[in-house]
Amino acid sequence: MLLQNPFKTLRPALCAAAAVVVALSAGCTGPKPATPDAPPAVSSAAPSAQDPWRPAVHLTAERNWINDPNGLVYENGTYHAFYQHNPHGNFWGNMSWGHSTSTDLIHWTQQPVAMEASEAEEIFSGAIVLDKENASGLGTAGNPPMVALYTSAYGKGGARPAGVQAQSLAYSLDHGKTWQKYKGNPVLDLAPSNNNFRDPKVTWYEPGGYWVMTTVVADAQVVKLFKSTDLLHWDHLSDFSGVGAQGGLWEVPELLQMDVAGGNGLKKWVMLLSINPGGIAGGSGMQYFVGDFDGRTFTAENAAKPGAPLTDSQWLDYGADYYAANSISGAPGGKPVLLGWMGNWDYAQDVPTTPWRGAMAVPRELELLRDGGRYALRSGIAAAASGALGEAAGGEVRRRNLTVDGGAEPLGGDFTARSQLLDVELEPGEAAETGLVLRSSADGSSGLRVSYERATGTLKVDRSRAGTGNFSRLFSPYHQAKVPLRDGKLRLRILLDSSSVEVFTPDSTVAITDTFFPAWDDTETLAFSRGGAAEVRVSSAAP
Structure with missing residues (x-):
């Protein structure tokens, strides 16, 4: 549970990645100790290296189910x-x-x-x-x-x-x-x-x-x-x-x-x-x-x-x-x-x-x-909620426009928060697939992939290499839906939090919500394409 405005309690020593598209990271203190049977109480519970998957901008309980x-x-x-x-x-x-x-x-x-x-x-x-x-x-x-x-x-x-x-x-x-x-x-x-x-x-x-x-x-x-x-x-x-x-x-x-x-x-x-x-x-x-x-x-x-x-x-x-x-x-x-x-x-x-x-x-x-x-x-x-997220970002807008041709390119330090609100425009061009890797490791070997496959017209969220997943054989690796391009482009609004991603398509009726459990130190955001060049535009346009 978010128990305070996380954007007013950022602690630079622990939240070095706070300069982001939308700085949604919470203060990095752990939950206050409590006995297992204690009733819920207001505290400053927030994501931290000791509690890396606690949401920064989603409701949960301080403790328990x-x-x-x-x-x-x-x-x-x-x-x-x-x-x-x-x-x-x-x-x-x-x-x-x-x-x-x-x-x-x-x-x-x-x-x-x-x-x-x-x-x-x-x-x-x-x-x-x-x-x-x-x-x-x-x-x-x-x-x-x-x-x-x-x-x-x-x-x-x-x-x-x-x-x-x-x-x-x-x-x-x-x-x-x-x-x-x-x-x-x-x-x-x-x-x-x-x-x-x-x-x-x-x-x-x-x-x-x-x-x-x-x-x-x-x-x-x-x-x-x-x-x-x-x-x-x-x-x-x-x-x-x-x-x-x-x-x-x-x-x-x-x-x-x-x-x-x-x-x-x-x-x-x-x-x-x-x-x-x-x-x-x-x-x-x-x-x-x-x-x-x-x-x-x-x-x-x-x-x-x-x-x-x-x-x-x-x-x-x-x-x-x-x-x-x-x-x-x-x-x-x-x-x-x-x-x-x-x-x-x-x-x-x-x-x-x-x-x-x-x-x-x-x-x-x-x-x-x-x-x-x-x-x-x-x-x-x-x-x-959108207005509150915009206020939390302090009105600051960060943008990157990239041409990616058959590889992956980091978006840079402005896009390395563990929680971000992203407005994305993908223009696949001739690329077979293009998209973003969120919460990527520095070497790109792990991360959550949000991508578009041009031949099949499919929006896909792939969490198969996005952190801890071995806790259940039923933790399915990816999810997808058909989404048409509009004028050769796909617009997405993506809310990334400590252990979740919600992908909305403003021009269609598809939404994809998935949890995932990345490593605390995996904070890169990459743009990528496969099989050709694609245009990727990312910003934090105010809601």
């Missing part, structure tokens, strides 16, 4: 991120709701655990809405409540038999600091009860004047929709199933209404849906569907059929490490702002980080486009 974000809400200038968290260990278990806050989506302050697991009940994923009209009656007109809907995973002595999952409610009257569980929990259960009924997400349906909740029966690949006028009593609307990738559990669904860019007021509905395993990059992934919602039933258009090649489905991200993303309720700006877990269940519990494990991807905003014969989502860094 985190996974899916949940309860994402914006209120009075503050973003609240709750998330699955183990307060007592660096592994999945004791599922509780951790809590962090931010005013700009980049600099996060960790708060005390919001709701902690017990022997009777673990607190699985869910959502928070502001009950502004106090429809639930849990607050007052002058002090309306924050209402959390979450999955109760029952254990010994719980309100349901051990193993059952049902939806429960908690509320806060002090802006998310403390939470009270509703005495009538669970507020929603199936008959008969089910062990995989989870992940409530709530949105307001204006035409009907009610809330709509999406949930899943995960192992049956079914999204179940419910409605409520008071957040306490829920009626079944419909089920959504029978389309898309079905090679694993369906999780963390969300139904969003979005404007179509350039559509003259046309609106469509989008269903976001995580799947594990069975993602496009192996293991965990996020697919989506675009269609219509009439207040009762969501109907997808041009959806892939079950059993079709994974490339027929629509994917929010083509990398291995983007999962369980959902939108921030009430976020300003008019576009959905998502926060996703930067992990993959294939290897998440094996990654070699300590005393923390797990991080969130950079908050991104979505735009819905008409893309060929169907609608598609384009992702980019959220405006608030």
Whole structure:
């Protein structure tokens, strides 16, 4: 977890590579000592040679495990991120709701655990809405409540038999600091009860004047929709199933209404849906569907059929490490702002980080486009986050324009930070392949390659020689997607952090998010081409 503005605490003695395109490196102190069972506390945890993979500009916990974000809400200038968290260990278990806050989506302050697991009940994923009209009656007109809907995973002595999952409610009257569980929990259960009924997400349906909740029966690949006028009593609307990738559990669904860019007021509905395993990059992934919602039933258009090649489905991200993303309720700006877990269940519990494990991807905003014969989502860094990254760079812009012919060339000392925000333009020309090597060793033998193959029209992120990877045989080596050139060029926006890369294509609907674990001393950035000359232009143009 980023617990302070890292750009205000740079320590030159340890961060010699701070003169960069976008100087995102954090201060280089390690986390404060704490006992394994101590609750999270504000500290100055930041990347260091002793903690080389701690993110500088991504949310994580100071210590211990985190996974899916949940309860994402914006209120009075503050973003609240709750998330699955183990307060007592660096592994999945004791599922509780951790809590962090931010005013700009980049600099996060960790708060005390919001709701902690017990022997009777673990607190699985869910959502928070502001009950502004106090429809639930849990607050007052002058002090309306924050209402959390979450999955109760029952254990010994719980309100349901051990193993059952049902939806429960908690509320806060002090802006998310403390939470009270509703005495009538669970507020929603199936008959008969089910062990995989989870992940409530709530949105307001204006035409009907009610809330709509999406949930899943995960192992049956079914999204179940419910409605409520008071957040306490829920009626079944419909089920959504029978389309898309079905090679694993369906999780963390969300139904969003979005404007179509350039559509003259046309609106469509989008269903976001995580799947594990069975993602496009192996293991965990996020697919989506675009269609219509009439207040009762969501109907997808041009959806892939079950059993079709994974490339027929629509994917929010083509990398291995983007999962369980959902939108921030009430976020300003008019576009959905998502926060996703930067992990993959294939290897998440094996990654070699300590005393923390797990991080969130950079908050991104979505735009819905008409893309060929169907609608598609384009992702980019959220405006608030992009602005914070630009401010952190101090307004300084560094540029390099290179012609690379069949080799590799260092970009120089301005591009040697462990964390950078890069705007890149590749013009392959006659080259078979061209791109960048990030976090390269001095001799170029290791590094993360972001490249474009001209003959196949493929954008590729290759982490096969990008540091430690032997912790799991399922840590897949590379990920790719088809991206067309525009006027013979490919524009990329790349956010590199201590142990992750997020690649966005401003002119297409492809994003690739991957974690990797480079050596602390590997800080070079190289431009390269293979099979001919290519033009590579790199800058840190202000967002």
